[in-house]
Amino acid sequence: MTSYTLTVPVTFQKDGQEQTAYRRVGAVFENTKTADGEVFLSIKLDFPVAVTELVAFQSKPKDGEDGDH
Incomplete structure (x- = not known):
């Protein structure tokens, strides 16, 4: 099972440059x-989120894992 880290992009100014953190x-x-092999996504939020954009990144493997969760 593949998993992704769900993030919110946050744009800010640093040293006169616009940057984005997730x-x-x-x-x-x-x-x-x-039954039919159809793929679907399940989203689990850490806490209630009131935003207009969410961004998902594939999770990085933890020590001793091969990347498929």
Whole structure:
């Protein structure tokens, strides 16, 4: 099962330059229905989020894991 880190992009000014940081707000899990093999996504939020844009990045493997969760 593939998982992604769900983030919110935050734009700010630093040293006169516009930069974007990504704050974690949850996780996205890619699942497969066993009956027909259809893939679907399950989203788990860390806390209630009131934003207009969410960005998901594929999770990085933890020590001792191969990357597929």
